[in-house]
Amino acid sequence: MEWGILSAMDRRFYCETSGNVCVLLHDGAVGTDLVGVRLHYAQAGSGKLMLFLHGFPEFWYAWRSQLEEFGRDHLAVAPDLRSYNLSDRPQDVKAYRAKVLIEDVRQLAAQLTSKRFVLVGHDWGGALAWAFAAAHPQLLERLVIVNAPHPVPFARDLAHDEAQQQASRYMNLFRDAKAERVLSENGYARLLLKCLTIIDEFTRECLAIDVAGSIRSKRVIEILARLISAHGAPRYLRSDNGPEFVSHAILEWLAGERIETALIDPGKPWQNGTDESFNGKFRDECLSIEWFRSRAEARVVIETWRRHYNHVRPHSTLKDLTPIEFKTRYDSTH
Numbered sequence: 001m002e003w004g005i006l007s008a009m010d011r012r013f014y015c016e017t018s019g020n021v022c023v024l025l026h027d028g029a030v031g032t033d034l035v036g037v038r039l040h041y042a043q044a045g046s047g048k049l050m051l052f053l054h055g056f057p058e059f060w061y062a063w064r065s066q067l068e069e070f071g072r073d074h075l076a077v078a079p080d081l082r083s084y085n086l087s088d089r090p091q092d093v094k095a096y097r098a099k100v101l102i103e104d105v106r107q108l109a110a111q112l113t114s115k116r117f118v119l120v121g122h123d124w125g126g127a128l129a130w131a132f133a134a135a136h137p138q139l140l141e142r143l144v145i146v147n148a149p150h151p152v153p154f155a156r157d158l159a160h161d162e163a164q165q166q167a168s169r170y171m172n173l174f175r176d177a178k179a180e181r182v183l184s185e186n187g188y189a190r191l192l193l194k195c196l197t198i199i200d201e202f203t204r205e206c207l208a209i210d211v212a213g214s215i216r217s218k219r220v221i222e223i224l225a226r227l228i229s230a231h232g233a234p235r236y237l238r239s240d241n242g243p244e245f246v247s248h249a250i251l252e253w254l255a256g257e258r259i260e261t262a263l264i265d266p267g268k269p270w271q272n273g274t275d276e277s278f279n280g281k282f283r284d285e286c287l288s289i290e291w292f293r294s295r296a297e298a299r300v301v302i303e304t305w306r307r308h309y310n311h312v313r314p315h316s317t318l319k320d321l322t323p324i325e326f327k328t329r330y331d332s333t334h
Contacts, residue, residue, distance in 0.1 A: 037095075039108060040086035041079035044071025048141075049113040052078040053105070055123020055147070055291055059085035062122070062289045074118070079108055081125070102132050109139065116141040123147055123291050170293050189213060193298055196220065197282065198227065201238070201274045203330070204315050205323035206306050207231065209282075211299045217247040228257065238262040238272055281309070 060078035080087040121129025126148020157164035264271035292298035
């Protein structure tokens with residue numbers, strides 16, 4: 001049995017563009033009656049329009065998997081909203097009022113179709129989608145909202161519910177004059193997550209994803225010890241040469257547990273192919289599409305995703321079984 005450790009992944013609260021994207025990129029000139037802007041968007045496929053609005057602080061790339069999937073039978077389009085990524089960034093705060101953003105969506109849709117369309121919104125894009133639906137219900141065939149409450153009960157709870165007020169305090173920080181200073185302290189440490197991910201290379205089961213602001217060798221040892229108690233010790237532990245994996249403390253501990261190391265060569269991630277493949281899925285399907293308001297929330301969301309990956313998501317190299325199904329079948333016959 002071999003376990004692989006992904007290098008401790010840095011995740012700041014923004015999306016990263018990497019890898020191949022199966023969509024066509026376009027720049028569309030979109031103007032409003034108030035402020036003229038140029039919005040960048042990505043699209044895939046043809047047919048009935050399905051328009052995707054991203055959240056904060058994301059951009060069109062958060063929808064790349066949906067563009068590929070829904071582009072099979074729709075014209076799937078994901079713009080960069082004002083000030084995001086490659087779209088224009090007006091300086092006047094008035095250029096970001098709701099009615100202006102709603103008009104951006106209306107004019108973009110009008111350039112792409114003369115028929116009713118499907119509008120999908122996530123997070124802040126969901127709030128914009130709610131507002132667009134209220135202003136132009138006649139233009140929509142269907143409204144799909146992901147992780148964005150209806151504005152009426154949300155406003156009510158903000159006014160009267162102490163728990164909701166506490167949960168939404170982070171919004172006020174972004175509006176405060178001290179936001180840039182606070183968020184940039186200690187190399188943006190407040191915004192940094194490190195994810196220590198451990199994979200069983202045979203079953204493809206994700207054994208653990210530990211979420212913290214930093215990953216130290218002592219913490220790595222604690223997690224490995226817990227996993228050994230639950231699953232037994234692997235013969236090998238494969239990892240990169242990060243300091244948390246090659247410290248004297250962890251190497252001595254591994255030797256005491258009679259676990260051999262299989263360190264990959266520096267600059268050759270393909271030697272850790274199973275883990276790098278998982279790395280990409282984890283980033284694409286979870287980190288790049290989520291906005292974490294705290295590390296506590298990140299732990300809950302990431303653990304939910306890990307369980308889905310193990311128990312629900314089929315794996316092509318396992319003959320379309322989930323890792324848990326494959327492990328169960330193997331254990332029952334060996």
